[in-house]
Amino acid sequence: MISAFTLLFLAALLSIALHRSYFLKPFALMALGISAFFTLDGAVVPLSGFVSDVSTQLFELIVEIVLFALVLHEDEDISITQVLFIGAASVLLLQSNTLISFVLSFEAVSIISVVLVSYIKTKDQAEGAVKMFIAGALGTGFLFLGVFFYVMGGGDLLQEITSEANRFEIIGLFIMLSGIFYKLTIVPFHGWAVDSYALVRHSHAAILTAVAKTVVALATFKLFAPFLATHINLSVPLLATLAVITMTLGNFLALFEKNIAKILSYSSIAHAGYILLAFVAVKSEYAKDGILYMSIAYIFMQSAAFLVLDILRKKYEVQRLQELQGFVSQNAILAFFFTLQLFSLAGIPLLAGFLSKAVVFYAVVDAGFWYIALIALLNSALSVGYYAWIIKTIYFDKSTSKERHVEITLPLFAQIILAVGTIYFGIFAGVVFSSSL
Amino acid sequence: MSALEFIFVPFGLFIILSLFIRGESSLSKYIALTLFGFMLSFSFELYSALPLQGYMELGNYLEVKEFGFSLSLAVDRLSVIMLILTSVLLILVGLSSWSMKNQAMYFNLLIAFSGAIFGVFMSTDFLWFFIFWELTLVPMYFLVGIWGAERRVYAAVKFFLYTHVASMFILLAFFLIHKESGSFDMRFVKESMLLSPVLIWWLLFTGFAVKMPIFPFHTWLPDAHVQAPAPISVLLAGVLLKMGAYAMIRMVILLFPETSQEYAWVILLLGVVTLFYAGFMALKETHLKKMVAYSSISHMGLVVIAISTLSYAGLSAAVYEMLGHAFIIAPLFLIAGYFHHKTGSWQMQDMGGIMQKTPYVSAIFVVAGLGALGLPGTMGFVGELSILLSAMKSHGIWLAAIALASMIGAGYIIWTFRRVIYGEMSEVVAKTKFSMNPMEFLALLVFTLFIIGFGLFPSILFDAINPIFSSYPFLGGAL
Numbered sequence: 001m002i003s004a005f006t007l008l009f010l011a012a013l014l015s016i017a018l019h020r021s022y023f024l025k026p027f028a029l030m031a032l033g034i035s036a037f038f039t040l041d042g043a044v045v046p047l048s049g050f051v052s053d054v055s056t057q058l059f060e061l062i063v064e065i066v067l068f069a070l071v072l073h074e075d076e077d078i079s080i081t082q083v084l085f086i087g088a089a090s091v092l093l094l095q096s097n098t099l100i101s102f103v104l105s106f107e108a109v110s111i112i113s114v115v116l117v118s119y120i121k122t123k124d125q126a127e128g129a130v131k132m133f134i135a136g137a138l139g140t141g142f143l144f145l146g147v148f149f150y151v152m153g154g155g156d157l158l159q160e161i162t163s164e165a166n167r168f169e170i171i172g173l174f175i176m177l178s179g180i181f182y183k184l185t186i187v188p189f190h191g192w193a194v195d196s197y198a199l200v201r202h203s204h205a206a207i208l209t210a211v212a213k214t215v216v217a218l219a220t221f222k223l224f225a226p227f228l229a230t231h232i233n234l235s236v237p238l239l240a241t242l243a244v245i246t247m248t249l250g251n252f253l254a255l256f257e258k259n260i261a262k263i264l265s266y267s268s269i270a271h272a273g274y275i276l277l278a279f280v281a282v283k284s285e286y287a288k289d290g291i292l293y294m295s296i297a298y299i300f301m302q303s304a305a306f307l308v309l310d311i312l313r314k315k316y317e318v319q320r321l322q323e324l325q326g327f328v329s330q331n332a333i334l335a336f337f338f339t340l341q342l343f344s345l346a347g348i349p350l351l352a353g354f355l356s357k358a359v360v361f362y363a364v365v366d367a368g369f370w371y372i373a374l375i376a377l378l379n380s381a382l383s384v385g386y387y388a389w390i391i392k393t394i395y396f397d398k399s400t401s402k403e404r405h406v407e408i409t410l411p412l413f414a415q416i417i418l419a420v421g422t423i424y425f426g427i428f429a430g431v432v433f434s435s436s437l
Numbered sequence: 438m439s440a441l442e443f444i445f446v447p448f449g450l451f452i453i454l455s456l457f458i459r460g461e462s463s464l465s466k467y468i469a470l471t472l473f474g475f476m477l478s479f480s481f482e483l484y485s486a487l488p489l490q491g492y493m494e495l496g497n498y499l500e501v502k503e504f505g506f507s508l509s510l511a512v513d514r515l516s517v518i519m520l521i522l523t524s525v526l527l528i529l530v531g532l533s534s535w536s537m538k539n540q541a542m543y544f545n546l547l548i549a550f551s552g553a554i555f556g557v558f559m560s561t562d563f564l565w566f567f568i569f570w571e572l573t574l575v576p577m578y579f580l581v582g583i584w585g586a587e588r589r590v591y592a593a594v595k596f597f598l599y600t601h602v603a604s605m606f607i608l609l610a611f612f613l614i615h616k617e618s619g620s621f622d623m624r625f626v627k628e629s630m631l632l633s634p635v636l637i638w639w640l641l642f643t644g645f646a647v648k649m650p651i652f653p654f655h656t657w658l659p660d661a662h663v664q665a666p667a668p669i670s671v672l673l674a675g676v677l678l679k680m681g682a683y684a685m686i687r688m689v690i691l692l693f694p695e696t697s698q699e700y701a702w703v704i705l706l707l708g709v710v711t712l713f714y715a716g717f718m719a720l721k722e723t724h725l726k727k728m729v730a731y732s733s734i735s736h737m738g739l740v741v742i743a744i745s746t747l748s749y750a751g752l753s754a755a756v757y758e759m760l761g762h763a764f765i766i767a768p769l770f771l772i773a774g775y776f777h778h779k780t781g782s783w784q785m786q787d788m789g790g791i792m793q794k795t796p797y798v799s800a801i802f803v804v805a806g807l808g809a810l811g812l813p814g815t816m817g818f819v820g821e822l823s824i825l826l827s828a829m830k831s832h833g834i835w836l837a838a839i840a841l842a843s844m845i846g847a848g849y850i851i852w853t854f855r856r857v858i859y860g861e862m863s864e865v866v867a868k869t870k871f872s873m874n875p876m877e878f879l880a881l882l883v884f885t886l887f888i889i890g891f892g893l894f895p896s897i898l899f900d901a902i903n904p905i906f907s908s909y910p911f912l913g914g915a916l
Contacts, residue, residue: 286504289503289504332459333456336455336456343575348571348572348574348575349567349568349569349571349572350448350568354568354571358564358608359504361608361609361612362612362615362616365609365612365613365616366612366616370609370612370613370636373609373612374605374606374609377605377606377608377609378602378605380605381598381601381602381604381605382602384597384598384601385594385598388578388594388597388598389594391578392582392590392593392594395579395582395583396582396583396589396590396593397590427499428499429499429501429504429506430499430500430501433501433502433503433504434503
């Protein structure tokens with residue numbers, strides 16, 4: 001059986017031939033649709049070191065849906081091709097089961113991310129791309145250093161990560177984690193993120209912050225969870241400290257930011273902190289549900305929010321919070337979708353953001369760290385401050401610019417797809433829980 | 438319609454209506470009022486079908502077995518009484534918002550609010566309860582932020598943040614309950630199952646205390662209530678504060694009888710402080726609506742004292758006072774908003790002699806004011822008296838001192854009459870033309886009727902309320 005990876009990879013290669021033609025977009029959409037079909041069938045990448053289970057399948061499906069929306073939104077040929085490539089790499093990473101397949105797929109995702117942002121048109125984009133490239137290189141360096149230590153300690157690259165690690169292997173694995181944390185924008189490895197997310201094209205940032213981050217988080221959790229669970233004494237204090245610092249710093253910096261893209265980038269860092277909590281709670285049986293739920297919710301709301309930013313920057317030339325004043329009178333429908341996703345990010349119920357946070361935080365309580373959960377909850381409440389402030393600017397302030405009317409365009413359909421995802425997973429939690437066994 | 442539909446149909450209606458109906462179209466208003474009418478008749482249907490004690494199942498939906506989490510709907514007498522109160526208030530609020538600007542969106546938000554609030558009172562699953570509890574904030578945020586007075590934005594954001602932070606304590610408590618008892622269903626959780634009841638008790642108490650509000654967690658209220666449009670102040674005082682009191686009774690007192698016994702003095706102390714503090718604040722206030730808001734907090738102090746008795750009589754009195762407070766404070770808020778709308782001022786000194794210009798509305802203000810100070814024959818009197826008696830019985834004779842608060846109440850209310858209703862006509866009032874929409878006046882009349890009707894015949898309410906608590910053996914006896 002053909003796996004979704006093979007299909008997406010071939011489609012991506014083929015799509016290069018279709019550049020500058022009208023068929024590219026329909027072709028890409030069709031490729032994603034068919035690959036979703038194969039994903040449902042449960043096909044695995046036909047190489048050793050790759051396995052699939054129900055939760056992987058669910059998340060692959062979600063990634064394909066989100067990429068579908070991204071293609072709908074996108075109007076640059078080169079970006080559509082990259083979307084297909086990142087889809088293929090995501091499938092690869094999600095199914096990777098051994099250390100070597102993980103490292104290779106991780107590199108694939110990183111390289112495609114860099115290629116994605118290196119389609120540079122302005123000086124700002126160049127700055128963002130370069131920062132990301134340097135951070136990515138550093139991350140890769142750390143990852144390989146970790147692998148080196150791990151192998152020195154006698155670890156086998158062709159196997160899953162051992163849970164009974166010796167000292168060398170432990171050092172190696174934590175160095176690897178720090179390399180991965182570059183990609184997840186965990187403080188103190190976050191320095192590049194805000195500038196890159198805010199400066200590169202927002203539709204590219206949507207891929208970087210929503211797709212790449214969640215895929216990496218989920219794959220890392222799968223591979224590292226047994227190891228972390230057996231070394232609770234070491235992993236919990238370390239990761240809990242990082243998680244708390246990450247979310248607190250992200251939220252506080254977001255509070256003082258005036259540029260909308262930067263606010264959302266800091267919120268992305270804060271969310272990385274919440275995601276990391278699932279690693280802290282690894283002892284709890286709900287941790288895997290939590291990280292799966294968090295990834296699903298996050299990929300929907302974050303990509304939707306950044307796509308809205310893309311429309312705002314391109315059509316309305318809005319970048320600063322101030323310029324959003326009274327935006328509801330300019331485009332009520334876009335304002336509605338943006339508000340919905342912001343509320344979801346803030347963790348307001350009946351939206352995916354709430355239930356996902358609830359499950360992760362519950363896992364933390366379940367693992368016995370109710371005080372960490374309290375810090376996380378208060379952080380989440382704090383974050384409402386800046387989300388509510390954006391919404392206040394959109395709805396309560398008087399508009400300064402002239403009236404503009406709403407257009408029904410493809411990007412709007414992308415928003416509808418993502419909004420349906422956010423609402424669906426905010427109500428029907430059963431899907432996530434029954435598939436994460 | 439089933440119970441589930443009464444929760445989710447409003448949300449669906451909200452999305453559809455807000456996509457298609459905008460501006461000044463009054464269609465949303467009629468749809469909203471029809472919906473609230475159905476909600477009222479549904480609540481009465483529930484009431485008539487209700488067993489005398491215990492819960493009535495309304496269905497179990499969206500089950501997540503792995504997490505022990507499902508939308509289980511069930512009502513008992515307490516929740517049905519709250520449902521009836523909510524739907525009555527929603528209808529009356531709808532009537533008194535008859536000539537609101539930007540009507541379509543306003544009523545759409547009210548519709549969304551009605552779904553959330555029905556969810557709060559019907560769900561017995563902790564997590565779903567919390568979901569609806571938080572959801573009530575969202576429409577309120579917009580209603581205060583868009584239709585409010587001068588400092589509406591500050592008030593809306595403060596209200597949203599403050600109560601949201603408090604909710605986090607509640608959520609953590611629910612997580613701990615689930616971890617220790619293995620269930621999210623409030624009907625099956627018992628205090629004895631829990632390992633750390635004291636921690637959970639404090640988390641829940643703090644969370645609900647903000648909503649009620651109890652001193653020192655009340656600071657969001659004067660801002661939100663004053664800046665909100667008058668009908669929304671009614672909803673805030675009549676429904677949102679009641680939600681806090683409802684949760685306090687159900688999840689703090691009835692769920693944790695032993696811990697509550699141990700910390701009853703905390704509840705009592707904070708209740709007394711709230712009562713007097715808010716009373717004195719109201720006394721010194723010259724801003725009409727702020728005076729009403731503080732008087733509202735002061736009355737909630739009485740409810741807190743009644744709750745702290747942990748007795749059958751005290752809790753019944755608390756529920757009675759909750760209803761009384763809702764009906765008494767509502768016309769005060771509405772009329773204060775009306776006076777402001779007409780005179781353009783909040784200050785009492787600008788409103789002297791309003792009686793000469795608009796006698797009927799002023800008369801209703803006087804009746805409601807007399808209710809607030811506890812004149813015999815109004816709901817206020819029955820509430821205060823029964824709370825006083827039950828408190829003295831549970832905590833000792835020294836609590837007769839809370840009658841002093843009633844004197845403070847008489848002070849600020851009658852002084853307000855002197856400054857606003859009677860007295861010499863101020864220049865502002867002389868220049869102002871007063872005319873009220875008949876629908877808005879109708880709503881005021883209905884409130885007046887309730888204040889006097891249930892004040893003269895309190896047994897109608899007490900007969901409905903008393904059976905709620907009779908099934909809890911740990912509560913002290915009746916009076």
